[in-house]
Amino acid sequence: xxxxxxxxxxxxxxxxxxxxxxxxxxxxxxxxxxxxxxxxxxxxxxxxxxxxxxxxxxxxxxxxxxxxxxxxxxxxxxxxxxxxxxxxxxxxxxxxxxxxxxxxxxxxxxxxxxxxxxxxxxxxxxxxxxxxxxxxxxxxxxxxxxxxxxxxxxxxxxxxxxxxxxxxxxxxxxxxxxxxxxxxxxxxxxxxxxxxxxxxxxxxxxxxxxxxx
Numbered sequence: 001x002x003x004x005x006x007x008x009x010x011x012x013x014x015x016x017x018x019x020x021x022x023x024x025x026x027x028x029x030x031x032x033x034x035x036x037x038x039x040x041x042x043x044x045x046x047x048x049x050x051x052x053x054x055x056x057x058x059x060x061x062x063x064x065x066x067x068x069x070x071x072x073x074x075x076x077x078x079x080x081x082x083x084x085x086x087x088x089x090x091x092x093x094x095x096x097x098x099x100x101x102x103x104x105x106x107x108x109x110x111x112x113x114x115x116x117x118x119x120x121x122x123x124x125x126x127x128x129x130x131x132x133x134x135x136x137x138x139x140x141x142x143x144x145x146x147x148x149x150x151x152x153x154x155x156x157x158x159x160x161x162x163x164x165x166x167x168x169x170x171x172x173x174x175x176x177x178x179x180x181x182x183x184x185x186x187x188x189x190x191x192x193x194x195x196x197x198x199x200x201x202x203x204x205x206x207x208x209x210x211x212x213x
Contacts, residue, residue: 055089055091055110055111056090056110056111056112057090057110058092058108058109058182060092060108060182061084061092061094062082062084062092062093062094062106062108063082063094065106065108065184065186065208065212066186066208068081068082070207071096071104071106071186074104074186074188074196074200075096075102075104075196076193076194076196077097077102079104080096082094082104083095083098087107090109090110091108091109092107092108092109093105093106093107101191101192102188102190102191102193103188103190104187104188105185105186105188106184106185108183108185109182109183110183111183112181114180116181117154117178117181117183118155121178128145141161141162142161142162142163143159143160143161144159144160144161145157145158145174146158148175148202150177150202150205150206150209151206152179152206152209153177153205154178154179154180155177155178156175156178157176157177158173158174158175158201158202158205159173159174159175160172160173160195160198161173162195168191168192169191169192170190170191171189171193171195172188172190172195173195173200173201174186174187174188174201175187175198175201175204177205177209179212182212182213184208184212186201186205
């Protein structure tokens, strides 16, 4: 489960760095949520996670955990049906707006039990924060991430980040939380558009928590 949920929390640093590299292709951004020309750098989700510890199979559908209507409301654009993904280690994902300038990603994973999930959280969150700090150094990336309290969640954290690429702002927001043995993360990465506020991400997380078993 560890790498599955860790990918959700590192989306800010990893994606901002990836987009910084892609910016050398040039091009003019198109409105967020629309397909980008080939020469335009797009908001790209972090690489596919690989699990160092296996989660258990789950029937949770990440595209229903955060449905398209709610992802659209949070991101401020109109998303069509999400693209479902399955990761090694039994994690699942749903990507809205793939190959556009606004990419919204949902990740779900279930640990064998709540105690395992709690132990993984403590260990991996420390590594995540260290990774984000290292990623931000020398790239002009501003990243802020911290724990928050959500009703019904055992653990939760929210983060925001931004960087300037050829005069265009790349911004991202991510929230992740545990409810019992279930981990959920969702993030929005956008180019030339304001990312959702921490408060907006927290409000949607409360909606998600209410529909989890």
